[in-house]
Amino acid sequence: MPRSSDQRGLSEAEAASRLARFGPNELPPPPRRGLGRIALQVMAEPMFLLLALAAGAYLVLGEPAEGALLATFAVVTIGLVVVQERRSERAIEALRALGAPQAVVLRDGQSRRIPGAGVVPGDVLVLEEGARVPADGRLLSARSLALDESLLTGESVPVDKQAGAQDESGETFAGTLVVGGTGLAEVTRTGAATRNGQIGQALAGIDIEATRLQRNTKRLVRLFGVLALAVSLTLLLVHGALRGEWSEGLLSAIAVAMAMLPEEFPLALAVFFALGAWRLARAGVLVRRAAVVETLGAATVLCVDKTGTLTENRMRVAWLHDGRDEAHPDGIAGIPSGLAPLLETAVLASRAHSMDPMDRALQALAPAALAQAEAGHLPVSPGLPAQTVAHALPGGGLRVATKGAPEAVAALCGLQGEALARVHELATDAAARGLRVLGVAEGHCEGALPADAHALSLRWLGLVGFEDPLRASVPAAVAEARAAGLRVVMITGDYAPTARAIATQAGLDGAGDVVNGAELAAMDDTAFERACLRTTVFARMRPEQKLRLVEALKARGEVVAMTGDGVNDAPALKAAHIGIAMGQRGTDVAREAAPMVLVEEDFGLIVSAVRQGRRIFDNLRKVMLYIVAIHVPIAGLAVLPLLLGLPPLLLPAHVVLIEMVIDPMCSIAFEGQPPEPDLMQQPPRPLAEPLVGASQLLLGAALGSVLLAVCLWLYFGGLGAGLAVPEARSLAMLALTAGNLALVLSLSRRRGAWSRASNRAYGLISLATAAVLAACLGVPALRELFDFGLPAWRDGLLAVGLGVAAGLVLELAKPLPRVQRLLGRQA
CATH class of the missing domain: 3.40.50.1000 (HAD superfamily/HAD-like)
Known part of the structure; x- marks a missing residue:
């Protein structure tokens, strides 16, 4: 690679040529999923395929209104997922933009500020205090240059750099921060070739694991899916072969499959994780992959x-010691007057407008000392790790302030014997407490500041200790x-x-x-x-x-x-x-x-995230119990009338109405529940603990069976009393909806306080559900579309009351210890 001519930097033409050759100075962006790919993934989901199949079947049978209704639900499903995915992508892109660096380079002998992505190998970087190094480079010149390399090494103390050094002290690295001095560096590596980028490339070999909850949920959905497929095919064959009603058998089979397929499981996961990520983002935690909230x-x-x-x-002055007295300052007011000269001299030994964290800590503690104008300075050198700054005195001469490594400053002061041993003892003790220690000395100089600090006559003042505060x-x-x-x-x-x-x-x-x-x-x-x-x-x-x-x-x-x-x-x-x-x-x-x-x-946000993750799992267990419980009556109402030779109770449109209007909304109601009081006194749950185990499945099935029995009694009883099928169907639907909402209320809290769970979200959901069902029963066009009938108001009230009673049956069992364990972990 051709070098830039002396230190004039590259020409603009050469820089453009190298940018085309080496590419921009940035890490390869993560792969993005386009809208088309997201939509295709949604359309491969079983529930979407069933919706599309049912819509097609209605169109073939000459019922375009029902087909259009189901097609609309399918489009809404795709739209919701695509919107959520794009919001996540935009959040990630915004975060990447936060770190986009700028760079100052020499081009055609002129200093120019350009985007960091435009830096190319051979560019000459201008390094100044406060700038972030945009690429790896080799130092051409350096004056008191110090870099904060903590992002690479984990050490908070700046690293001194020297031009021409053959080790890493003669190199600069992308992502580090200039905290002191100035310098020029020729870029040697950009983008993925930098040390920063090489570590980033190594990440590609590490696989990201799916969470345990995601794996368990997939297994559970597959199990129910296989069962739903087997039952649906059996019904289709029985209905078509024995009765010759293949078209009605197809619709009934689709309804059964939709009723038995628990697509709400992954939907609930998505809702919980998305809202959990939103809550965390409001608190300052950005979740790039929402499922990790549960983990x-x-x-x-x-x-x-x-x-x-x-x-x-950052550094903070934590300790002052002059050999006799010591102080642990908490602001300037807490420093004894006897230690004031030590602190003032340490501040005077710091460069004005310095980016060095120790200089800034001193200046923040005693800013008044900064009023004295600097008259010269001697920077840190490889042979002398100490800095000297001179200030003009009103009567003539210079006041000299020196600070640096304790042993170096002590040598400049000529300390020996017991005095030197005392300094070493104090410095060692302070270092053992985790402090960074500097020695401080002062002196006077007539005339100009000499080029070598050893020529000064200095008096030892004491030690200053710094800490990176907790x-x-x-x-x-x-x-x-x-x-x-x-x-x-x-x-x-x-x-x-x-x-x-x-x-x-x-x-x-x-x-x-x-x-x-x-x-x-x-x-x-x-x-x-x-x-x-x-x-x-x-x-x-x-x-x-x-x-x-x-x-x-x-x-x-x-x-x-x-x-x-x-x-x-x-x-x-x-x-x-x-x-x-x-x-x-x-x-x-x-x-x-x-x-x-x-x-x-804020480290405290991490523990808040842990609390959020536990709350999500706790509430997810409740909503999964609810999903299992509500699918029992849905599936039973779709299958049992057909097996008994009665007209079908639930058709695909009815199942979609239940699942698209009630179930997802109830997931939101469960998600809004506050955490249990003892949530953060519980140990972490065992890794093998499933979200919904066999015992929870049995509990959910038992709760759902009660509601199923009530709905079937109303349907069979209505038909036996001479009601038309649409009217009997309406009674069963009223009981199912009322029991659905009551079940949500009962499961919302673990310890029997169901009445306190009636929060705002639940109230809005209940009103919306009641309004939708009332419209389906009261508006003639909708009533005909869903094949409902308008029952007598007394029969309707009876159906609602029985449904509520069935949904609240869990309240009778909540005091039992075994039921408590199934609803949530115990301490």
Whole structure:
């Protein structure tokens, strides 16, 4: 690749040529599903195929009104799914746009700001404080250049860079942040070829698992689907072969198949997950794959990245010590007057408008010292890790302020013997508490500032300790997670003392037992698994070790959630059952790898998401019981009259009316239920626990059988009393609808408080259902379309009353402990 001429950068023509050759400087976007593909997937669903088949059958039989009605329901089904899918795609695209970088490059010798995607190999990047590096590069020049590489390494301390160095200190990496100094770098790699991109490409080899709930639901739907197909074919053959009524037999068979096929199971999952994702988004958690909300509710281990997740990813002055007195400042008012010179000198040793996190922490604590104008400075160098800044004195001369590595500043001050040992002791103790420590000294200089700090006469003032503070919400969130049986594990690239200190502040169990990445690398698989089970804090972890740790936990049967914001977190984020990326400062790689993104970087939101996941599972169990229960009378009313030689009670249009008007709306009513009071005092549910097991199926079937008996009694009794088939059908439909709504009310709460479940959503659903049914019975055109009759008002009231009583029969059994266990987990 031809080099750019000296440091003038590329010409615009050459840059355009290379952009065409190498492509834009961005990661490959995730594959998108077009509207056509989404629609095709919906049309392959069994319920849609049955709707289309029934609509076609009505058209062939010369009943266009019924065919048009069913075709409309089919189109509505496609439209709802497509709208939801497109909303999810747009949300992901908006999140990607948040991270679109800008870059300053030299083109034809001029500095120009361009979109980061336009950077090409050979470009000369202008690196300034506050800028994010858009591509990997080789330093051409550097002046006091320091980069925050925490997104790659997990360490919050800036890394000093030197032009011409043969190791990584002479390179820049995409996604890192310039926190100090300036420099020029020639781009060597862009897009997927950068270190950022290479880790992103590695994610393609990790498969995303379907959730256990999705797999169990698919098996349940397949079971009912096979049963529905067998019964429908049998009815069709019996009806056609024995009675010769093939057309009516086809419609009845379709109605039976639609009645027995529990398509509400996946529909309820979609509704619950979509609304759960919406609720989380309002709180600052963006869900990219909604099904993981349920998995998060079953999580047993939460692997947490320290920097930016538990901590605020900023520095704060936490400790001052002048050799005699010390302070742990909480604002300038809390600093003893004897330590004021130490703090003031440390501020004066910081560059104005610096992006270095330690400089900014000092300046925030004592901003008044910034009023003194800078008269010169000596930057950090490889041989002297200390910075000196000079300020002009009113009477002439310079006031010199120096800060840096304690041993380096102590050497500049000429400390020896006991004084030097004391400095070393204090600095070591502070580092063991997780603090970053700087030594501070002051002096005076007549004339110009010398080029070498060793020529200055400096006086030792003391030590300043910095910490990356813990987020205020973390201790309470960790305590709530512990009460919920969720184990919190810290995984960080930072040093062990810092990790131990943060873990202790956060209240993690076993915070004192820290295992380093080097120790893990020396372990065999058995020892590694043991370390995973007993250790809470892992320090100095490399990306491949994070991934290995997640895989080891999964192999032990744990449901693993992983938080992170850096490129180094991405493989583990994707391999975990639930990956949770940070949105404000996270990399595109991390966001694409994680199915959940914390737009607001608040650790407490993670525990809220766990609570939301548990609430979803709890309410899903109730709605699944309801679906099983309501399908018993629907299927029974479609099958039994035919087997007994009576006119069919339910036709395809009736089944669709029930399922499209009542069942999906009731899913919304269940979804709106608040969590049970003891939800976060329950342990995580067992991985093998199904949403609906055999016992729940039997309970649902028993509840539905009561309602079925009432509806059949009304239908058979009406026919026996001389009512026409349409009128008898109306009585059964009134009882079925009333029992349906009463059953929702009874199942909504676990502990018998059904009357308190009448929330706004349920009220609106009940009114809408009553209005639709009243229109179908009262409007002649609709009554004829659905083949209903208008019953006497007393018969109608009797049907409604009996239906309500059948729907509330569960209230009689709720006090029984076994029924309580079937309705929800017990502590």
